[in-house]
Amino acid sequence: MKINAPRGTTDILPQDAKKWQYVEGKIKEVCNRYNYGEIRTPVFEHTELFQRSVGDSTDIVQKEMYEFKDRGGRSLTLRPEGTASVARAFVQNKLFGLANQPVKLFYFMQMFRYERPQHGRMRQLNQFGVEVLGSADPAVDAEVIDLAMTCYKELGLSSIKLVINSLGDQASRQAYRDALVNHFTPHVEELCSDCQARLQQNPLRVLDCKTDHEHEAMKTAPSILDYLNDESRQYFEQVKENLSNMGITYEVDPNLVRGLDYYNHTAFEIMSEAEGFGAITTLLGGGRYNGLIEELGGPNTPGIGFGMGLERLLLALEAENKEIPVAETLDSYLVTMGSEAVKEGIKIVHELRQHGIQIDKDYQQRSVKAQFKAADRLQSKYVLVLGETELEKQVINVKDMQSGDQEEVALNELITYMKTKLQGGSTHA
Template sequence: MAINIPRGTADVLPGEVELWQYIEKQARETCKLFNYREIRTPIFEHTELFQRGVGETTDIVEKEMYTFIDKGDRSITLRPEGTAAVVRSYVENKMYGDPVQPTKLFYIGPMFRYERPQAGRMRQFTQFGVEAIGSNDPAIDAEVIALAMRFYTNLGLKELHLEINSVGCQVCRPIHREHLIQHLAEHKDELCDDCKSRLDRNPLRILDCKNEKCKSLTKDAPNITEHLCENCAPQFEAVKGYLDQVQIPYTVNPRMVRGLDYYTQTAFEIMAEGFGSITTVCGGGRYNGLVEQIGGNDMPGIGFALSIERALLTLKSQGIELPVDTTLDCYLIALGEEAEKKTTVLLDQLRAHGIAADKDYLSRKMKAQLKAADRYGARFVLIVGEDELKNNVVIVKNMQDGSQTEVAVSELISYILAQ
């Protein structure tokens, strides 16, 4: 019986993996422009990290984490998101002591959530995210948003739409919480089971419920923006001002709360036309209390995360082809046993000079080898037979126009590099 891939995962095969490499390269280059440095954290962490950091009332912690007990009787979880792990590393490695502040980091790596697989939502998925820790300046909120927007525009995505909100802080959020509970209490019996349990524990999460009945019940619920304190209100206005200055259009969505408990103040989502409708392709916001929750000093932070898979699907739905080069420079064909030995040496010399090259390893006829060269998209076919060995030359066939020329072996590298 064949063993199949686990549900909710996918193989990334040659031909597609080059698209991933291109996107990852764009992510790294964009981060370099904004002076964000890469960090790599473990794929699994102690479960407590996500319980404390992400929040015990979130869907991620309550329903979606891949958690197991290891041989040391420790509860371990495959990371469901990147921020908590980056903040743990920031605290543990005392990055707050670095002379260059704020600490600006990015990551690219796999995340794991047990949920129903669908387009753009897998059980193993790859996130690109950034974190800026150590600054309360609203200008860095705008910078993080601008970085995400620049990444997508560099890929060629069109009709991006930014939605922003402020979800308040520990001062103004309790006031909004009381008003929200009062509004929803009379409809408690009509809420879905999840929202009934959230009403007392974390009523703000009810605004994020996808249940249609809950959506209608919260349609006229009080907005957090109506209750922002004397710190959060000017902070939000300043963020909007910076976005205006760098000409990034946005819409204020007072119902946006995001799905993670650590968010404070600025929250945002980037939408794009994809999957046949408008879909969220990126989300992020401030998390000013998270560093302290994870055991560090009280340090502010802001970041975002986006799915590489979702970016690829959105690019495909918009008909955008990435400029990925999968061609081969040279394909070597040997005619005879002695020629085989010679092409092995030539192959090594070509590669040593940065020329992508390959040869036949299946003892196929010349016609079949030419077809293989064509399938590889080879620019040139280099043919070595008995006559070429005697004269110390190589026949170079240009696969674009079909022309052929003899080139001395001693001049082959410079000839190919000059083309």
Template structure:
């Protein structure tokens, strides 16, 4: 029986996982500097959370969620995105009462969406995201965008494009919604079935449609910016001013609406412009969601955040030919031959690891030549050579594989010796 991974999922193999780990370390370091703290939420939630939080009219809720009924008859859903879960945790655990405001959180998580798998877009995807709740200051919007851009820049990406727009407050959105209905209604029968439904449920989503994006009515659609009231216009201008202050270039796109119902005011996407990246260029997207906390049972609390796909980030690194400085070597490998040496190697491996030295040994019963080949395959920097005679004399030979130099070290000193030489080569921090 040949069982394969489900469609839309992939195995991340050990060599690839090192790149993932490096990227995650960089991201965590950036979040530390921006004073964002990690939160971890469940993989599944009550279905109602996403229906209320994400929006009944969205493609995610209507077409893409993995929903099931548990043995108690409760409807549960594998999380399709991170914001609703984080906001639920914020409300349930009363983080709105924290003395430190805004509450700035980040997460790494697996999300699940039933959609057509393609490169960089899987049914099980890995996402990094941040949420800042408790401040309506447009400077927070700029800070969140700055964090996302900093992550990409720290990893070496240069072919980036930041696109921003304002969706305005509830009054501005209401006026814009009516204008879109008036504009698209004469063309209703020419639009796809989804957009025909969106026309009454959420006409802003028509602007985000991939099927109808080339329809002439799209190009002549009114701009959200034309319907911003004074407060919303001032807010957006401040966000742009803060980005200018940080020398973060951006493009205003009047058709950028994002795909989720909870967004208002600032919306943004970061795209890759690298040659050969592919037709779907978005790397990250997010925006402000004032009102979502209230919708999920909390007090009036403004918020803003974004989600960033790790798979797409790695694709962008590949498109720009960026090799991550990932260490693929092993600090040390013990080659043992002889019965006494075999027993002593077990003890030494344990002690070295216990004292912070990275080490491995042979478990295949290979002869000495085979053990050296094994050490070479794992790119060991040092090989520790131990035979029965060395055990009797309480010494061990340490060979530097790059230079070929060999040093005899007392077994009683091998821990401190290996700590020193590996630290000099960057093996121990």
């Protein structure tokens, strides 16, 4: 019986995996430069974690979570997003007690959301994220945004747009919630069923609706910026000033609310403006979430972070025709002739690999001609030829496949010779 991968999942094959490795490597370099440390959390958590942190009224909790009972009857959920897991780890491992604050973290995680699969949005998705816990400085907001923009810049993306907004502090947000309820209540029967529920549970989510976004009431909805108190307005001005000082251009969108309950103050998204990218242009979303750590049993700890979809990042690179440099060559390939040469070849390949030299050999008992063809297909820079005659003389023939030059090298000098030929050592060491 043929069994395919579940709907909404995909296989990343070796050639594509090299692209992922390159992108992830570039991002890790940026994180290291900004002094962020990597964190890895479990792929599943107690369901209550997401209910309490992400929010009962969100689409993630209501519709998209992969929830299951374990053999002990406990409710567990495959993580749908990264911030809640990092916040839980921060509290559980008492990272708030570290001498160096704030705690600056990054992660690469697989997330799971049961939603309709579409281009760049899968049920199992890969995400890069950043979380900074322990500082309420607006400069941290700007740094987190700067890190994200730097990642895109280093990878070669240019057709991107940064959109920011402020959701204000708790008091500002509550005043705005009341204003939204008053504004939309006369039109509630005209809104979709989701928005009708959101209006009571989380009115800000109404502004994020894809179904009713063209409704006249959406266009005339009050702006959060009109409900910011002095403290919240000053905070937002400092964030914008910091971004301007860094030379980062941005656009303020009062309707940018983000879908998760824990956000307050700064909210932001980075979008692709590349031609032909598609209808869903958001590459990254994030914001500040002061109060989340306390909700999970920790001390008063402000936080900010973002999540970047790696599938969408790769699509954006493709849309801008950015080539990801992938090594498609092999340093060396061993061709053997005769049973004794095959035995000795196993030892030679092992020793070369132990000294950092990339090499492969035949494992299908193919003819010499077929072995050379295999070396060609792998675009091997050098082919090492070992037969019975070479074994008797304790030498091996090394052929430069680009120039065609061939040289006889003593077996006991092969490692030094190959390192020299490969310019002081293999790049695969």
